[in-house]
Amino acid sequence: MxxxxxxxxxxxxxxxxxxxxxxxxxxxxxxxxxxxxxxxxxxxxxxxxxxxxxxxxxxxxxxxxxxxxxxxxxxxxxxxxxxxxxxxxxxxxxxxxxxxxxxxxxxxxxxxxxxxxxxxxxxxxxxxxxxxxxxxxxxxxxxxxxxxxxxxxxxxxxxxxxxxxxxxxxxxxxxxxxxxxxxxxxxxxxxxxxxxxxxxxIVTTRKVLNLLVFPEEMSKAEKATAEALKRYVKTCTTEKLTMLLRFCTGSDIIIGKKITVRITPPMSDFSLCPVAHTCGCVLELSRSYDNFLLLREHFENVLDTKVLRMDIV
Known part of the structure; x- marks a missing residue:
């Protein structure tokens, strides 16, 4: 203003x-x-x-x-x-x-x-x-x-x-x-x-799922990570979906931006964390997230802080 x-x-x-x-x-x-x-x-x-x-x-x-x-x-x-x-x-x-x-x-x-x-x-x-x-x-x-x-x-x-x-x-x-x-x-x-x-x-579960773009070829562990992410999205409330969308794209509504999911090599528990690049609408997840409960726990911790870690560069 x-x-x-x-x-x-x-x-x-x-x-x-x-x-x-x-x-x-x-x-x-x-x-x-x-x-x-x-x-x-x-x-x-x-x-x-x-x-x-x-x-x-x-x-x-x-x-x-x-x-x-x-x-x-x-x-x-x-x-x-x-x-x-x-x-x-x-x-x-x-x-x-x-x-x-x-x-x-x-x-x-x-x-x-x-x-x-x-x-x-x-x-x-x-x-x-x-x-x-x-x-x-x-x-x-x-x-x-x-x-x-x-x-x-x-x-x-x-x-x-x-x-x-x-x-x-x-x-x-x-x-x-x-x-x-x-x-x-x-x-x-x-x-x-x-x-x-x-x-x-308007943000809905189906719309957010349709925004996710996964690699065309994935290993068994990578497919497990992708399935864990989709399962997490399905369990989110509308409020949590909105926070997840903003974490990945910067926007709290659907604006047509696809979310490219990159699945990276395994990481240690100390460095394990979902990372978003909002400029390109990219979400990075480690193959270590083939466990749904672990992925849910880390996403909930990130989103509940309301201090979103987004890599700008």
């Missing part, structure tokens, strides 16, 4: 390269991908509200210039690496790019993702069968929304749609005004259907 507030950059033609001053070598995308993942993770924390689906929230320290800088960062991330901050509500981002009006069903789906798990389940149950939920629990779920109408069986669906529109469209309208001129100019020509772009970016 500070870069865009201080520097002039032509978003149509210019690209941004990052370097680590203490490292020798040239970045071919890995440093940039890791920086943008860190940027959006921090942005979600400081400037959005919502659970699985997030909405930018206006605060006094964020003026028009700052919000425009965020929009330029978003454009840069997508143009250089096809990266979209997919935790931001899709219908909100569609409003900022295409000026579209969401359907009631789209509002409901996005609003349910916006809510905490407990409230989400309660309101979803009430939408399906209003009489099945506890009235006091339902009122408590709406306590943060300054509800002016008492919910009933007859008005509940309409009430939730109106709340969804207020939270997802009306409240962030200032951000929409700041983002629309920039996003509609630079992203609209690049995105045919935002829903497809979101779907392609």
């Amino acid at each position: 500070n870069f865009f507030l201080k520097e002039e950059m032509n978003l149509r033609t210019d690209t941004l390269e990052l370097s680590i001053l203490t490292e020798k070598g040239e970045d071919s995308g890995g440093v940039f991908r890791d920086a943008m993942s860190e940027y959006w993770e921090t942005f979600y924390l400081k400037h959005t509200e919502g659970a699985d689906v997030k909405i930018p929230t206006t605060v006094h320290i964020m003026k028009q210039e700052e919000w425009e800088a965020v929009a330029k960062t978003l454009v840069l991330c997508f143009k250089q690496e096809k990266y979209l901050p997919v935790q931001i509500s899709r219908i909100f981002l569609e409003k900022c790019i295409f000026d579209t009006t969401p359907s009631n069903e789209e509002l409901l789906e996005s609003f349910l993702g916006f809510l905490p798990d407990m409230d989400r389940g309660l309101i979803k149950d009430a939408l399906d069968n209003f009489d099945s939920v506890d009235e006091n629990e339902l009122l408590d779920a709406f306590s943060n929304f300054n509800l002016r109408v008492y919910p009933s069986k007859d008005n509940f669906r309409k009430l939730v749609v109106e709340l969804a529109h207020h939270e997802l469209i009306q409240k962030p309208s200032f951000v929409t005004l700041c983002w629309f001129p920039i996003l509609s100019c630079h992203l609209k020509p690049l995105i045919d259907k935002l829903e497809d772009t979101y779907e392609q970016s």
